[in-house]
Amino acid sequence: MSVEVPxxxxxxxxxxxxxxxxxxxxxxxRAAGVSxxxxxxxxNNFPQVSPDVRRRVQRAIEDLGYRPNSAARSLxxxxxxxxxxxxxxxxxxxxxxxxxxxxxxxxxxxxxxLVVNTVELDAESVETGLSALLDQGVDAVVVNEPTSxxxxxxxxxxxxxxxLSGPLELSATELVVASDEAGGVAAAVRHLLDLGHATVHHVxxxxxxxxxxxxxxxxxxALEDAGREVPPVLTGxxxxxxxxxxxxxxxxxxxxxxxxxxxxHLAFGVARALQEAGRRVPADVSLIGFDDVPEAAFxxxxxxxxxxxxxGTAARGVEIVQAIEGRLDAGALETIPTxxxxxxxxxxxxxxxxxxxxxxx
Amino acid sequence: MSVEVPxxxxxxxxxxxxxxxxxxxxxxxRAAGVSxxxxxxxxNNFPQVSPDVRRRVQRAIEDLGYRPNSAARSLxxxxxxxxxxxxxxxxxxxxxxxxxxxxxxxxxxxxxxLVVNTVELDAESVETGLSALLDQGVDAVVVNEPTSxxxxxxxxxxxxxxxLSGPLELSATELVVASDEAGGVAAAVRHLLDLGHATVHHVxxxxxxxxxxxxxxxxxxALEDAGREVPPVLTGxxxxxxxxxxxxxxxxxxxxxxxxxxxxHLAFGVARALQEAGRRVPADVSLIGFDDVPEAAFxxxxxxxxxxxxxGTAARGVEIVQAIEGRLDAGALETIPTxxxxxxxxxxxxxxxxxxxxxxx
DNA sequence: CTGTTAGCGCCTTCAC
DNA sequence: GTGAAGGCGCTAACAG
Numbered sequence: 108m109s110v111e112v113p114x115x116x117x118x119x120x121x122x123x124x125x126x127x128x129x130x131x132x133x134x135x136x137r138a139a140g141v142s143x144x145x146x147x148x149x150x151n152n153f154p155q156v157s158p159d160v161r162r163r164v165q166r167a168i169e170d171l172g173y174r175p176n177s178a179a180r181s182l183x184x185x186x187x188x189x190x191x192x193x194x195x196x197x198x199x200x201x202x203x204x205x206x207x208x209x210x211x212x213x214x215x216x217x218x219x220x221l222v223v224n225t226v227e228l229d230a231e232s233v234e235t236g237l238s239a240l241l242d243q244g245v246d247a248v249v250v251n252e253p254t255s256x257x258x259x260x261x262x263x264x265x266x267x268x269x270x271l272s273g274p275l276e277l278s279a280t281e282l283v284v285a286s287d288e289a290g291g292v293a294a295a296v297r298h299l300l301d302l303g304h305a306t307v308h309h310v311x312x313x314x315x316x317x318x319x320x321x322x323x324x325x326x327x328x329a330l331e332d333a334g335r336e337v338p339p340v341l342t343g344x345x346x347x348x349x350x351x352x353x354x355x356x357x358x359x360x361x362x363x364x365x366x367x368x369x370x371x372h373l374a375f376g377v378a379r380a381l382q383e384a385g386r387r388v389p390a391d392v393s394l395i396g397f398d399d400v401p402e403a404a405f406x407x408x409x410x411x412x413x414x415x416x417x418x419g420t421a422a423r424g425v426e427i428v429q430a431i432e433g434r435l436d437a438g439a440l441e442t443i444p445t446x447x448x449x450x451x452x453x454x455x456x457x458x459x460x461x462x463x464x465x466x467x468x
Numbered sequence: 469m470s471v472e473v474p475x476x477x478x479x480x481x482x483x484x485x486x487x488x489x490x491x492x493x494x495x496x497x498r499a500a501g502v503s504x505x506x507x508x509x510x511x512n513n514f515p516q517v518s519p520d521v522r523r524r525v526q527r528a529i530e531d532l533g534y535r536p537n538s539a540a541r542s543l544x545x546x547x548x549x550x551x552x553x554x555x556x557x558x559x560x561x562x563x564x565x566x567x568x569x570x571x572x573x574x575x576x577x578x579x580x581x582l583v584v585n586t587v588e589l590d591a592e593s594v595e596t597g598l599s600a601l602l603d604q605g606v607d608a609v610v611v612n613e614p615t616s617x618x619x620x621x622x623x624x625x626x627x628x629x630x631x632l633s634g635p636l637e638l639s640a641t642e643l644v645v646a647s648d649e650a651g652g653v654a655a656a657v658r659h660l661l662d663l664g665h666a667t668v669h670h671v672x673x674x675x676x677x678x679x680x681x682x683x684x685x686x687x688x689x690a691l692e693d694a695g696r697e698v699p700p701v702l703t704g705x706x707x708x709x710x711x712x713x714x715x716x717x718x719x720x721x722x723x724x725x726x727x728x729x730x731x732x733h734l735a736f737g738v739a740r741a742l743q744e745a746g747r748r749v750p751a752d753v754s755l756i757g758f759d760d761v762p763e764a765a766f767x768x769x770x771x772x773x774x775x776x777x778x779x780g781t782a783a784r785g786v787e788i789v790q791a792i793e794g795r796l797d798a799g800a801l802e803t804i805p806t807x808x809x810x811x812x813x814x815x816x817x818x819x820x821x822x823x824x825x826x827x828x829x
Numbered sequence: 830c831t832g833t834t835a836g837c838g839c840c841t842t843c844a845c
Numbered sequence: 846g847t848g849a850a851g852g853c854g855c856t857a858a859c860a861g
Contacts, residue, residue, distance in 0.1 A: 141848090142849075156846070175838085178605055183853050189582075214600060222583045521830085537854050541855055
């Protein structure tokens with residue numbers, strides 16, 4: 108015996124007890140005594156509809172609970188009014204905030220947002236995720252962090268791709284709207300040098316993260332520009348715990364008077380390690396973070412940090428995606444300013460430079 | 469002069485220089501010398517296709533970069549293979565983790581996830597967001613936190629609604645898969661009472677949040693069950709800063725020997741306030757949090773807390789949504805166990821009870 | 830095993 | 846100002 112598939116009429120039985128078939132524009136038209144086309148005109152706010160008919164139709168729409176079928180519309184129009192977000196699967200403040208801001212911007216533009224989180228920056232999950240987005244027919248793709256492994260295949264994508272975290276290096280016609288991380292980092296480093304510090308040490312994020320690499324790169328460039336020594340980088344995984352480990356290491360080294368951490372959470376850990384080692388912030392060591400997370404102002408000493416305008420970044424990015432209307436020849440590279448927020452963790456270096464004492468608490 | 473809309477032929481010009489129209493199944497069929505239906509069979513892995521034809525078609529698909537049009541498929545099938553997530557627009561650990569877990573579960577089931585973030589728990593944005601999701605034609609809606617204001621209108625929705633954070637109280641046929649917060653809280657309170665504490669104080673989350681109300685409710689019930697005094701609740705906004713404020717208040721009161729905070733970040737703030745007031749944790753005051761955020765184990769004294777299985781919750785929820793296949797008569801109410809994670813912030817109360825001294829550091 | 834026909838619900842062109 | 850046909854790309858049914 109073969110498997111019997113019930114005929115369509117049986118699976119979608121008509122009649123009172125039927126599983127409610129979704130109401131269509133034709134149903135509304137029938138109820139209002141007009142053509143389906145007129146319903147469409149009302150739904151899309153076309154002017155050439157008499158007020159009376161419009162009311163009648165709107166009434167019927169209300170009564171029947173009609174919602175236009177987006178699939179049918181997409182099929183006809185060739186656009187889904189949907190944007191895909193490919194972001195890193197992390198609850199870290201930066202990516203999470205940017206995802207939130209992207210959702211708001213996208214929805215303000217009356218688009219839907221399909222989200223795909225990658226498993227960290229794993230190449231395969233980036234490819235798979237991008238593919239899933241394209242399969243769903245998104246009109247554009249917004250990429251946040253997952254760019255490092257992104258160039259593994261040729262991507263002659265049929266939709267515009269916007270990167271919110273830096274160049275993708277995929278093609279000449281790419282859309283990039285990103286925070287001026289380099290500018291913020293440079294301001295931080297210069298601020299410390301201006302205070303009289305001989306150099307600035309760096310606690311970086313994981314090197315797989317493009318943002319971590321960019322911040323480290325900018326820090327290095329700022330020091331070299333000033334002709335200062337570039338000390339070796341310690342890297343963590345963005346967590347306070349890893350910052351703490353790096354902080355203990357730095358506390359052990361003599362002559363460390365200024366530290367720039369690639370993320371505020373790293374900075375928290377560094378601060379704690381310094382404190383435990385008896386190095387006062389900022390009297391003995393100055394410290395600057397990055398991100399301006401909400402807690403940053405509530406540290407024992409409020410953290411000096413670099414603030415990004417993530418909301419502005421996402422908004423501008425989505426604006427551009429809208430403006431180009433799917434054209435693939437339009438390139439863009441915009442930078443959203445960042446700001447050094449001066450608080451309580453920076454000051455001039457101690458004179459004479461502190462002698463490393465064994466945990467002088 | 470009226471606005472001239474170029475005729476279709478002009479907007480989608482044919483010919484070599486044309487803006488590439490998306491390749492359809494028919495194009496593939498032509499290239500492979502088969503019917504369009506056969507292409508469909510290959511794409512959907514139907515068995516009744518000869519290996520030779522299958523290869524030829526797959527080759528053509530590859531060459532042309534064909535992707536099936538999801539809108540056309542959705543239109544025909546009446547399902548979009550898309551699930552909507554209505555979640556609270558917050559970077560707090562709980563909602564963010566659950567959103568992440570939901571995305572993974574949904575995508576593992578080969579669905580897409582449309583995300584809408586509400587502006588906190590504002591009634592209007594909840595309604596608007598839900599509406600946006602339905603307009604996009606999602607097959608089901610997953611609701612995380614935004615339930616408190618959710619019953620403002622009648623919601624005879626045409627799609628199943630799954631709540632991951634507790635009953636929605638919308639209808640008799642609702643799907644709820646949620647962490648056993650009550651069980652976890654009860655375990656925490658009992659643990660403290662078993663250690664000999666007379667009662668347990670509570671620092672709660674914002675009362676608009678259903679999860680905050682449930683945790684406070686469970687704490688109260690546990691105390692009443694044990695016949696203990698129920699002290700007044702202090703509430704915060706989940707932040708360490710608000711926990712700190714509550715902690716200072718509690719440190720001032722004599723006889724406070726045990727505190728349960730509705731979130732780990734609140735607990736961090738409480739811990740800091742206690743420390744500054746010279747109340748040792750756990751020697752003078754025991755402290756339990758909720759969530760088990762990654763940093764919890766890295767506090768000066770590792771935090772005892774209640775861990776939720778958010779990944780399991782989301783996975784089970786999505787599984788159920790899949791299983792009911794869009795039927796609206798299927799109710800469900802499942803509970804995912806939580807676990808009290810004992811670490812270093814709980815112990816017996818001091819004997820004799822500590823006299824409040826002015827900051828005895 | 831493969832091709833033909835039909836229609837999902839909507840919006841565009843053309844008639845009235 | 847409104848209605849009637851047509852087709853977007855796909856899959857169910859049936860034919861061959």
